[in-house]
């Protein structure tokens with residue numbers, strides 16, 4: 219962000235010009251929300267505060283009643299210019315009032331815990347019943363990591379200025395931001411290290427397709443039948459032409475359209491038409507499970523590893539494997555355990571996911587309320603999914619969708635991105651209070667959103 223701003227300024231656009239674009243763009247949203255009602259703007263000492271003075275001046279000129287609270291005067295050069303252009307009154311020690319409060323205390327320049335008069339002001343904001351807008355990021359949030367560094371009110375709207383920051387997509391910060399919108403200020407952002415995933419386009423099967431060409435997915439069963447069956451239910455609705463369950467025992471609960479192959483695993487895996495594999499849900503963690511996992515990996519096919527497979531996986535099992543074809547779908551606990559196995563010391567989910575990919579070369583889809591996908595040098599983030607997804611078995615459904623997409627085209631990064639969007643859309647359609655079976659069945663109507 220700083221580099222993009224510097225480049226724009228080197229190109230002849232002043233920081234004051236950028237701040238006016240940011241403040242005026244944000245003010246349009248504030249006015250829409252306020253609809254003529256009184257507004258309070260909280261201004262910090264840096265350029266985030268500068269944005270606040272621009273917003274306040276736009277509102278004042280438009281005839282709004284505006285109160286500005288600034289615990290200390292503007293110190294940053296451009297923020298001082300903005301302060302000088304504000305024609306209204308500024309109080310140092312006020313209480314938020316009015317229907318809308320705009321938080322411009324700190325943006326990406328936050329460096330430490332928010333305390334003292336700033337902390338008290340955020341506490342007052344938290345307790346005050348009004349529409350709350352965060353400018354760029356909520357002021358007690360570290361914009362790189364999503365870490366919370368002080369009192370964090372629940373905002374109704376967060377207006378990112380110029381570009382998204384990582385913190386907009388990371389927990390715990392993301393949960394407090396309300397709706398998120400981007401205000402363009404004309405920066406040329408070309409980050410290769412981070413991207414926000416955009417809605418994918420999923421192609422229907424070509425007109426000459428048949429079941430094998432559309433992808434044969436083999437889901438490997440294990441000790442517990444429930445989890446792989448959920449993955450099957452989702453996978454059958456996510457595009458693969460043929461879904462088989464490879465099991466060594468009968469599955470009377472299996473749907474009629476599912477082929478259960480009861481051969482021993484080595485024989486079942488010898489079918490060269492298999493285009494992708496899923497192993498882990500319900501696998502178990504004993505010696506038999508480990509052997510089954512090793513057999514799957516030895517096939518060197520595009521494979522999704524989830525649940526128990528993530529606990530069994532270790533460097534030795536990857537010896538003769540093509541790691542570029544493997545997708546891991548860990549939740550936070552599984553990610554932590556993988557990091558221990560692969561000797562990775564990292565503090566946050568984001569750092570762990572990146573390091574696991576960097577060290578092993580595998581595609582890592584770190585799932586949860588914030589989803590992080592690392593498959594190459596670019597880390598991908600996603601809009602937040604439904605909180606109703608917080609129920610048992612939704613991970614098995616996700617793994618089934620990733621595997622189904624992988625069977626269709628064999629590309630791990632693309633399969634993971636499509637799967638996250640399908641999973642979120644299925645959850646949206648199935649909400650509220652769905653069972654995981656409802657979620658798996660909603661993958662079918664969810665597909666319509668991406669065709």
Ligand SMILES: NC(=O)C1=CN([C@@H]2O[C@H](COP(=O)(O)OP(=O)(O)OC[C@H]3O[C@@H](n4cnc5c(N)ncnc54)[C@H](O)[C@@H]3O)[C@@H](O)[C@H]2O)[C@@H](O)CC1
Pocket residue numbers: 223233236237238240241262263264265266267268269293294323324325326327328329330331332333336353354355379380403
């Ligand atoms: N640089 C630019 O070209 C633009 C910057 N913009 C705005 O500027 C923001 C970044 O501005 P700054 O880099 O000035 O940083 P901030 O305004 O986020 O904050 C930095 C100031 O706050 C102080 N500070 C940091 N943490 C503190 C804490 N916990 N308690 C008390 N004081 C603390 C710092 O010493 C510094 O004075 C962005 O988030 C955005 O809102 C926009 O105006 C668009 C253009």
Ligand SMILES: [K+]
Pocket residue numbers: 266321322323324325352353354355356357
């Ligand atoms: K802010």
